[in-house]
Amino acid sequence: MAPAPLQRPYRGRIAPSPTGYLHLGHARTFWRAQQRARDHGGILILRNENIDRARCKPEFVEAMTEDLRWFGFDWQEGPDCGGPHAPYHQGDRHPLYRRALEALIDGGFAYPCTCSRKDIQSAASAPQGADDELIYPGTCRTASRSTLNPQTPTRPCWRFRVPDGEAVEFTDGAQGPQRLIAGRDFGDFVLWRNDDVPAYQLAVVVDDAAMDITEVVRGEDLLVSTARQLLLYRALGLPPPAFYHCPLLKDERGVRLAKRTAALSLRALRDQGESPPALRAGW
Ligand code: GLU
Ligand code: ZN
Numbered sequence: 001m002a003p004a005p006l007q008r009p010y011r012g013r014i015a016p017s018p019t020g021y022l023h024l025g026h027a028r029t030f031w032r033a034q035q036r037a038r039d040h041g042g043i044l045i046l047r048n049e050n051i052d053r054a055r056c057k058p059e060f061v062e063a064m065t066e067d068l069r070w071f072g073f074d075w076q077e078g079p080d081c082g083g084p085h086a087p088y089h090q091g092d093r094h095p096l097y098r099r100a101l102e103a104l105i106d107g108g109f110a111y112p113c114t115c116s117r118k119d120i121q122s123a124a125s126a127p128q129g130a131d132d133e134l135i136y137p138g139t140c141r142t143a144s145r146s147t148l149n150p151q152t153p154t155r156p157c158w159r160f161r162v163p164d165g166e167a168v169e170f171t172d173g174a175q176g177p178q179r180l181i182a183g184r185d186f187g188d189f190v191l192w193r194n195d196d197v198p199a200y201q202l203a204v205v206v207d208d209a210a211m212d213i214t215e216v217v218r219g220e221d222l223l224v225s226t227a228r229q230l231l232l233y234r235a236l237g238l239p240p241p242a243f244y245h246c247p248l249l250k251d252e253r254g255v256r257l258a259k260r261t262a263a264l265s266l267r268a269l270r271d272q273g274e275s276p277p278a279l280r281a282g283w
Contacts, residue, residue: 010042011214014073015204017049018060021265022067024279025219025249025257031283032246033217034073045211046075046087051203053091061089067266071276088211090203097198100206100236101158101191105145109235110191112148112156113140130180131224135187158192160201160232168227173244175220180227189228205229209238220245221256 014030016022037044048064050056065087078086104110113136123137141161148156164183171177180186190199208216216226223245233240248256257264269279 008214010040012037013045013047013213015047015049018056021267023257024264027071028249029219029246043076045077048087048089051090097203097206110158111143113159114154114156130185155194157190157194159188160191201228205232213241215242217244219248
């Protein structure tokens with residue numbers, strides 16, 4: 001009889017961006033992530049997604065760990081240099097993302113794009129995709145590193161060339177079977193910005209793979225991005241994790257909670273004397 005396949009130990013993560021204070025919506029999604037890690041006897045990682053230095057503020061990083069601890073979160077692994085339970089910081093990991101970008105360029109998956117936002121918006125053939133992102137009209141699709149003119153003052157961003165018409169299918173742990181069509185539901189997406197900042201899609205795939213994450217639990221606003229990311233896993237020759245997308249918390253008017261909803265920041269709730277177990281009741 002063939003031996004039973006070895007189950008990889010469960011490894012989950014929570015990955016906030018320090019662009020503001022965390023609110024109850026984050027806490028609910030993260031709570032599910034923590035719960036799933038515990039239910040599977042696995043571990044949880046905290047990753048500080050501070051890759052966009054202009055938008056991320058150090059005071060929000062400090063607040064992030066403080067607020068998460070207050071709410072009842074615990075994470076079990078961090079970088080060796082950070083001491084116990086320090087989070088990973090994307091800002092420290094640029095070389096890793098750069099190597100992945102180079103591999104994608106060398107493999108013919110990425111091309112340089114010099115279009116401005118205005119160029120893309122004004123292109124007649126730039127409809128919106130399934131998550132309201134504009135579909136890139138493909139103007140620079142045939143460009144490559146060798147066609148880049150070093151004399152041109154405009155620095156390019158790098159885009160991933162999606163396989164037009166291909167159906168990307170996966171089964172989401174919470175939302176069931178998903179099917180998104182490359183080129184229709186989402187277009188060629190940015191891997192590296194022209195201000196030398198790695199894009200979310202690239203950084204998240206590189207990190208989830210490097211950290212050996214077995215299941216990604218996050219908000220359902222990223223469902224379409226999962227299709228983008230699955231294409232990146234394939235292009236990079238990396239095994240993808242499982243995915244579990246949680247419904248987003250809405251306010252009493254049915255509007256999704258955003259970081260601007262200051263009144264529901266974990267900070268404000270704590271100052272008002274709310275208790276985390278009461279806030280989590282029913283989750
Ligand atoms: N850092 C991202 C955010 O705050 C989440 C990334 C992810 O979970 O994949 O929206
Ligand atoms: Zn372009």
